[in-house]
Amino acid sequence: MTATPPAGARGTFGPYAFQLVLLRRMADFRPDLAEEARLRLGASLAEQREANRRWQAMVRSPRSRGALARYRSVLGPPESTDSRRIGDLRCEALLWPVGLWPDLRFEVLAGPDGAVWNEWLVRAPGARGPVLESAADLRPWSATVDEVARAFAPVRPMEGTAPTRWRLAFTAGGEALVAEFTYGLLQRVSPASGPRPGGPA
Numbered sequence: 001m002t003a004t005p006p007a008g009a010r011g012t013f014g015p016y017a018f019q020l021v022l023l024r025r026m027a028d029f030r031p032d033l034a035e036e037a038r039l040r041l042g043a044s045l046a047e048q049r050e051a052n053r054r055w056q057a058m059v060r061s062p063r064s065r066g067a068l069a070r071y072r073s074v075l076g077p078p079e080s081t082d083s084r085r086i087g088d089l090r091c092e093a094l095l096w097p098v099g100l101w102p103d104l105r106f107e108v109l110a111g112p113d114g115a116v117w118n119e120w121l122v123r124a125p126g127a128r129g130p131v132l133e134s135a136a137d138l139r140p141w142s143a144t145v146d147e148v149a150r151a152f153a154p155v156r157p158m159e160g161t162a163p164t165r166w167r168l169a170f171t172a173g174g175e176a177l178v179a180e181f182t183y184g185l186l187q188r189v190s191p192a193s194g195p196r197p198g199g200p201a
Contacts, residue, residue, distance in 0.1 A: 013058075016041065017051040018074055019100050022121075022183055024052045025164050029180065029187035030140050037100050067116035071096070071108050079105065080125070091117060095124075103127040104144070104185070120166075120184025122146060135172040138179060138189045145184050 020043055027034035038048060058070055071094070072078075078094040085091075090112065095105040098121065105125075109118040122144050123129050130142050132151035145166050149155045158167035158178065166181040169192060176192035 013051070013054050013074055015075055015096075015099065016043075017054065019098060020048045020051040021055045022098075022100075024048055025162075026141075026182045026185070026187060029182060033141055041100070066114060067119070068094075068108065068110045068114050071106075071116075071119070075106070078108075084109070086117075095122075097124075101141075101185075107184075120145065120181075122184060135175065135177060135189060138186060140187055141185055143186045145181050145186075148179050148181075148186060 019041060020038065023034045023037050038045075043051075058074075075096040078096055080095045082093045082095075083090060084093045086109075092110045094108045094110065096108075098104055098106050101121065103124050104121045104127075105123075107118075107120060107122045108116055110116050123146075129144075129147050131137060132143060132147060138148065143151075145168065148168055148170075152168075152170040152172055155168045155170040158169055160166050160181075164183050166184065168179045168181075170177060170179070177189055178192050179186060180188045180190070
């Protein structure tokens, strides 16, 4: 079923356009799923390219007010805000709903000075996550970084090839694997010696 964007969504850069940006990055791994989701939003390829162009312009603008202000401007007031401690430091966790994934939220972690420390998709508070018992349960778009890390601990974080990408190395069923994520959402699991992110599946 095609999702109709809210009135005025096509003329402004808001949650509708932001979802197109997320999909543009995920298409590097799963063009099939990204295409299906774009069609559910009722967006054309031209609209997606324009959304990505406008987002990149905002990110690179010398007049940018900072990442946190940009997210507030684009996504509106957060659904929830919570104080969180990471090691000896305190930060603010802000959550926004994402229409394409009702059980997920877009989370931004910001330091006391407003600097954004992290930005990715997480499971919504109270939503049931996937049952992850073996590598076969690791289906694309089924789990977040935190969920995979907990299910297959110990894991080893690996450097991603772009700011929006994460990788985790772990062992499941005696096999060394690497899980690859875009904006915190699982895209692909490969043998440890398998393809690099963005390469052929």
